[in-house]
Amino acid sequence: MSSKFFAVVAGAGPGTGRACAIRFAKSYPVVLLTRKPESYQDTVAEINNSGGKAIGISADTSDVKSLNAAFEKIAKELPGSKLAAAIYNVGAGFQRKPFLELSAEDFDVAVGGNARGLFNFAQKTLPLLLESVSDSEHPPTLLITGATASVRGSYMFSTMAASMFARRALGQSLAREFGPKGVHVAHAIIDGVIDIPRTSHYNVNNGVEDSKLRADAIAESYWNLHTQHRSAFTQEVDMRPYVEKW
Amino acid sequence: MSSKFFAVVAGAGPGTGRACAIRFAKSYPVVLLTRKPESYQDTVAEINNSGGKAIGISADTSDVKSLNAAFEKIAKELPGSKLAAAIYNVGAGFQRKPFLELSAEDFDVAVGGNARGLFNFAQKTLPLLLESVSDSEHPPTLLITGATASVRGSYMFSTMAASMFARRALGQSLAREFGPKGVHVAHAIIDGVIDIPRTSHYNVNNGVEDSKLRADAIAESYWNLHTQHRSAFTQEVDMRPYVEKW
Amino acid sequence: MSSKFFAVVAGAGPGTGRACAIRFAKSYPVVLLTRKPESYQDTVAEINNSGGKAIGISADTSDVKSLNAAFEKIAKELPGSKLAAAIYNVGAGFQRKPFLELSAEDFDVAVGGNARGLFNFAQKTLPLLLESVSDSEHPPTLLITGATASVRGSYMFSTMAASMFARRALGQSLAREFGPKGVHVAHAIIDGVIDIPRTSHYNVNNGVEDSKLRADAIAESYWNLHTQHRSAFTQEVDMRPYVEKW
Amino acid sequence: MSSKFFAVVAGAGPGTGRACAIRFAKSYPVVLLTRKPESYQDTVAEINNSGGKAIGISADTSDVKSLNAAFEKIAKELPGSKLAAAIYNVGAGFQRKPFLELSAEDFDVAVGGNARGLFNFAQKTLPLLLESVSDSEHPPTLLITGATASVRGSYMFSTMAASMFARRALGQSLAREFGPKGVHVAHAIIDGVIDIPRTSHYNVNNGVEDSKLRADAIAESYWNLHTQHRSAFTQEVDMRPYVEKW
Numbered sequence: 010m011s012s013k014f015f016a017v018v019a020g021a022g023p024g025t026g027r028a029c030a031i032r033f034a035k036s037y038p039v040v041l042l043t044r045k046p047e048s049y050q051d052t053v054a055e056i057n058n059s060g061g062k063a064i065g066i067s068a069d070t071s072d073v074k075s076l077n078a079a080f081e082k083i084a085k086e087l088p089g090s091k092l093a094a095a096i097y098n099v100g101a102g103f104q105r106k107p108f109l110e111l112s113a114e115d116f117d118v119a120v121g122g123n124a125r126g127l128f129n130f131a132q133k134t135l136p137l138l139l140e141s142v143s144d145s146e147h148p149p150t151l152l153i154t155g156a157t158a159s160v161r162g163s164y165m166f167s168t169m170a171a172s173m174f175a176r177r178a179l180g181q182s183l184a185r186e187f188g189p190k191g192v193h194v195a196h197a198i199i200d201g202v203i204d205i206p207r208t209s210h211y212n213v214n215n216g217v218e219d220s221k222l223r224a225d226a227i228a229e230s231y232w233n234l235h236t237q238h239r240s241a242f243t244q245e246v247d248m249r250p251y252v253e254k255w
Numbered sequence: 256m257s258s259k260f261f262a263v264v265a266g267a268g269p270g271t272g273r274a275c276a277i278r279f280a281k282s283y284p285v286v287l288l289t290r291k292p293e294s295y296q297d298t299v300a301e302i303n304n305s306g307g308k309a310i311g312i313s314a315d316t317s318d319v320k321s322l323n324a325a326f327e328k329i330a331k332e333l334p335g336s337k338l339a340a341a342i343y344n345v346g347a348g349f350q351r352k353p354f355l356e357l358s359a360e361d362f363d364v365a366v367g368g369n370a371r372g373l374f375n376f377a378q379k380t381l382p383l384l385l386e387s388v389s390d391s392e393h394p395p396t397l398l399i400t401g402a403t404a405s406v407r408g409s410y411m412f413s414t415m416a417a418s419m420f421a422r423r424a425l426g427q428s429l430a431r432e433f434g435p436k437g438v439h440v441a442h443a444i445i446d447g448v449i450d451i452p453r454t455s456h457y458n459v460n461n462g463v464e465d466s467k468l469r470a471d472a473i474a475e476s477y478w479n480l481h482t483q484h485r486s487a488f489t490q491e492v493d494m495r496p497y498v499e500k501w
Numbered sequence: 502m503s504s505k506f507f508a509v510v511a512g513a514g515p516g517t518g519r520a521c522a523i524r525f526a527k528s529y530p531v532v533l534l535t536r537k538p539e540s541y542q543d544t545v546a547e548i549n550n551s552g553g554k555a556i557g558i559s560a561d562t563s564d565v566k567s568l569n570a571a572f573e574k575i576a577k578e579l580p581g582s583k584l585a586a587a588i589y590n591v592g593a594g595f596q597r598k599p600f601l602e603l604s605a606e607d608f609d610v611a612v613g614g615n616a617r618g619l620f621n622f623a624q625k626t627l628p629l630l631l632e633s634v635s636d637s638e639h640p641p642t643l644l645i646t647g648a649t650a651s652v653r654g655s656y657m658f659s660t661m662a663a664s665m666f667a668r669r670a671l672g673q674s675l676a677r678e679f680g681p682k683g684v685h686v687a688h689a690i691i692d693g694v695i696d697i698p699r700t701s702h703y704n705v706n707n708g709v710e711d712s713k714l715r716a717d718a719i720a721e722s723y724w725n726l727h728t729q730h731r732s733a734f735t736q737e738v739d740m741r742p743y744v745e746k747w
Numbered sequence: 748m749s750s751k752f753f754a755v756v757a758g759a760g761p762g763t764g765r766a767c768a769i770r771f772a773k774s775y776p777v778v779l780l781t782r783k784p785e786s787y788q789d790t791v792a793e794i795n796n797s798g799g800k801a802i803g804i805s806a807d808t809s810d811v812k813s814l815n816a817a818f819e820k821i822a823k824e825l826p827g828s829k830l831a832a833a834i835y836n837v838g839a840g841f842q843r844k845p846f847l848e849l850s851a852e853d854f855d856v857a858v859g860g861n862a863r864g865l866f867n868f869a870q871k872t873l874p875l876l877l878e879s880v881s882d883s884e885h886p887p888t889l890l891i892t893g894a895t896a897s898v899r900g901s902y903m904f905s906t907m908a909a910s911m912f913a914r915r916a917l918g919q920s921l922a923r924e925f926g927p928k929g930v931h932v933a934h935a936i937i938d939g940v941i942d943i944p945r946t947s948h949y950n951v952n953n954g955v956e957d958s959k960l961r962a963d964a965i966a967e968s969y970w971n972l973h974t975q976h977r978s979a980f981t982q983e984v985d986m987r988p989y990v991e992k993w
Contacts, residue, residue: 073359107432108377108378108381108428108429108432108433109378109381109382111378113319113371113374113375113378116370116371116374117371120366120370120371120421124362124366124417124421125359125362125363125366128359128362128413128414128417129359131354132354132355132357132359135354135355136355148989158424161427162423162424162425162426162427162428162429162430162431163427163428163431164428164431164432165428165432166428167374167424167425167428167429167432168374170424170425170427170428171370171374171421171422171424171425171428172421173424174420174421174423174424175366175370175417175418175420175421175424176417177408177420178404178408178413178416178417178419178420178421179408179413179416179417180408181407181408181409181416182354182408182409182410182411182412182413182416182417183354183408183413184408185408185409185410185993186353186354186410186411186413187354188989188990188991189989189990191989193989204978219976219977219978220978221978222978222979223976223978223979226975226976226978226979227979229975229976230971230975230979230981233968233971237964237967237968237986238957238961238964238967239957239988239989240942240957240958240959240960240961240964240988240989241960241961241964241965241968241986241987241988242986242987242988242989243968243984243985243986244985244987245984245985246981246983246984246985247981247982247983247984248975248979248980248981249979249980249982250977250978250979250980251886251926251927251929251931251977251978251980252926252927253926255923394743431747434743434744434745435743435744437743439743450732465730465731465732466732467732468732468733469730469732469733472729472730472732472733473733475729475730476725476729476733476735479722479725483718483721483722483740484711484715484717484718484721485711485742485743486696486711486712486713486714486715486718486742486743487714487715487718487719487722487740487741487742488740488741488742488743489722489738489739489740490739490741491738491739492735492737492738492739493735493736493737493738494729494733494734494735495733495734495736496731496732496733496734497640497680497681497683497685497731497732497734498680498681499680501677565851599924600869600870600873600920600921600924600925601870601873601874603870605811605863605866605867605870608862608863608866609863612858612862612863612913616854616858616909616913617851617854617855617858620851620854620905620906620909621851623846624846624847624849624851627846627847628847650916653919654915654916654917654918654919654920654921654922654923655919655920655923656920656923656924657920657924658920659866659916659917659920659921659924660866662916662917662919662920663862663866663913663914663916663917663920664913665916666912666913666915666916667858667862667909667910667912667913667916668909669900669912670896670900670905670908670909670911670912670913671900671905671908671909672900673899673900673901673908674846674900674901674902674903674904674905674908674909675846675900675905676900677900677901677902678845678846678902678903678905679846
């Protein structure tokens with residue numbers, strides 16, 4: 010593995026983000042961005058201890074300054090390395106609440122992390138991805154994690170749906186603008202519960218085996234999106250457990 | 256026309272908002288909310304001069320305080336009157352720009368007016384609409400104006416699409432929560448150019464007659480949504496000129 | 502009411518078809534097409550007895566010859582009258598069955614009635630509707646009844662969904678072709694159980710009042726579609742009871 | 748490569764079908780079904796000559812008897828082998844025509860090949876795929892090729908859209924029924940022109956390199972769908988050239 014290209018994962022806590030970091034670390038040095046160091050530390054150590062290269066940086070994608078500082082740090086830590094893949098996996102402001110119990114701040118937190126954070130992250134990474142078009146092995150890629158709330162405004166999920174619909178819209182618009190320039194922008198609708206420690210007690214689908222999404226399975230599909238040929242880019246894909254009702 | 260019930264239109268400038276005010280004024284006193292008085296003055300005068308009742312209030316729906324003040328004023332101006340219909344028609348931050356030329360502020364302005372403004376407006380109006388369920392002639396209604404950008408993230412429309420997808424999501428979620436309580440929440444996708452003074456020079460569809468949407472035609476469909484029986488509520492409807500490509 | 506224009510309803514049994522016949526009979530003589538006379542007789546009598554004009558004709562829309570014969574009969578019964586509105590409301594081959602218990606004939610029956618029937622009906626009515634563009638009061642209209650299965654391939658509804666997706670596709674394609682010629686083609690997704698004698702024992706939504714769609718409410722919305730101005734045509738609309746889960 | 752499992756490709760002419768046969772032949776013996784032998788002969792020879800195993804059978808999927816005969820032949824040629832993957836790639840009745848110039852036969856041909864053919868093929872393959880659930884390396888898979896017309900009823904594409912919408916509906920319904928039983932049913936929307944000899948003279952996207960889909964790129968994504976873990980099945984994916992307008 011050379012360090013000519015690297016990957017960056019925003020929202021690299023347990024689940025999809027961690028699994029993507031591990032998967033993409035098979036081919037690239039990876040940078041993990043999370044708000045708190047404790048969210049990336051274990052994964053960074055695991056990757057570095059098993060022969061890969063990982064860097065963790067604390068950053069809040071909803072804050073332009075924080076994100077700017079993170080990318081300055083990346084430039085120092087990986088001098089001359091170019092961006093091959095950027096993954097936006099931040100999940101913010103999860104709430105399941107009656108609408109009239111929500112505050113405007115609840116709305117702002119959800120939109121800030123889930124949509125404006127992607128806006129900021131895309132503004133930082135797309136110029137870097139464009140620079141990689143000419144010489145990267147695979148088309149440089151911006152991968153965006155979506156959810157059920159990306160395509161369905163469910164009862165009691167108003168702020169989640171608003172922010173995730175917005176995120177999906179950004180992905181579509183960016184795909185139409187940057188695809189023709191050689192950058193692959195794809196959006197994945199993760200429609201189910203991911204199997205992580207926090208969800209271990211969730212009783213989904215009567216506890217049937219594999220009824221929660223395995224994060225490494227999601228990450229494998231993300232890798233497959235990254236390696237698609239530019240003549241056949243996927244813009245949107247869904248993923249859900251085989252037993253999921255939908 | 257009694258004053259037992261009233262209607263409120265947020266975003267009541269030329270076009271859909273003005274036409275809705277005029278249409279709903281046939282049955283209810285109407286309140287027009289716009290940021291600047293010059294946006295509502297002519298319409299208010301026209302309604303009052305032709306036998307209807309209209310009140311104009313300056314308010315910024317993206318600002319909770321401004322909206323609170325507006326509804327306090329409404330309570331004083333129309334004492335005892337209950338809310339029959341609330342129409343959210345605010346359009347904010349229109350931009351057609353390459354993504355990398357946009358700023359985070361552009362994102363905030365679009366989301367603030369197009370999505371958070373609806374969030375705020377819905378929080379003010381839904382409690383009032385719920386109070387009308389038992390005795391209004393038609394199911395109390397929250398009508399939301401959408402656009403092409405509500406369902407399509409087009410090239411160069413990233414902030415518009417993000418904010419309008421979010422708005423649509425709110426509408427869906429609110430319909431699922433408040434429909435069963437008797438409040439009708441509907442979203443109209445206006446897919447074309449509206450025929451107003453500002454668009455008079457637009458050359459759409461080679462200038463064929465009626466190739467721009469007539470605002471009074473939109474308003475008639477809004478009225479028809481308002482008067483639907485609760486056993487057959489529409490949640491989403493599109494409207495476009497007969498010659499429109501889509 | 503003059504007889505200069507008439508309306509035709511295919512699939513005019515109890516429910517949406519019957520209600521549309523009654524609603525449109527307020528303005529036009531109406532022709533009811535059903536496979537069996539007993540499906541239209543009561544409605545025809547009811548309309549004729551209350552001052553309207555109705556004609557019933559037995560026809561199978563999935564059979565071109567049968568449909569040709571029906572339109573020849575219409576031309577004789579209503580000489581010189583032009584077509585203002587055509588409503589396709591045929592429901593065929595309803596089945597809720599495991600896929601491997603279905604036969605190819607089940608597929609053919611569903612597609613024959615739900616999609617090919619519309620294909621045939623549109624081929625007969627669109628030339629007539631085009632002739633009315635220049636002098637009808639409202640844009641001549643082809644209205645198509647859809648269902649939940651028009652947009653969702655549910656478990657055990659494979660043949661229904663296949664045939665209703667196909668029907669919706671036809672509606673979209675015809676709207677794009679005939680809209681610019683002045684004919685309004687609209688598709689209504691009826692998402693719930695309609696309140697008719699056959700469904701009177703269905704326990705939907707715990708028997709809450711108005712939890713089934715009232716056919717006259719649907720028909721009123723169909724009429725509103727018919728009378729839309731051509732600058733603001735609706736192509737698709739949904740309708741469901743206020744208490745429906747969706 | 749053992750012969751314990753095989754794959755079958757219906758509609759195996761140049762393009763996606765041929766490329767899938769070649770790709771899946773890296774892991775399984777493959778059966779190619781086409782109406783005419785000349786459509787499969789070259790590919791069968793190519794696979795057999797390069798160390799794989801391929802069998803070609805003439806069959807018309809829209810005809811149950813023809814399909815039954817084909818599967819009897821498969822059972823004889825590959826005794827004891829179980830089905831790992833079935834790919835439905837038949838394209839029938841392509842037409843770009845004004846609606847009133849189409850005949851009912853045009854409708855029947857399109858629906859027969861594009862939808863009823865899948866119905867028949869699924870009825871033959873799903874029982875076989877179910878038998879493989881317990882011991883195949885990857886979840887047994889039914890892959891369905893869609894097109895732009897699967898999600899959009901375009902002008903002059905009425906029969907194509909009707910038949911491809913129906914096909915997509917079948918895929919959705921089957922995914923919901925057979926997913927929980929361990930069979931992966933996925934639908935791929937191929938949104939663009941595929942680069943095959945027949946399209947070599949098409950001028951798409953001004954002839955920019957890679958502006959037509961490479962069939963081997965599509966086949967690689969099909970293989971990736973086949974190898975997904977059952978906890979994270981994709982039901983629908985799109986693919987289009989990076990320069991495609993959509």
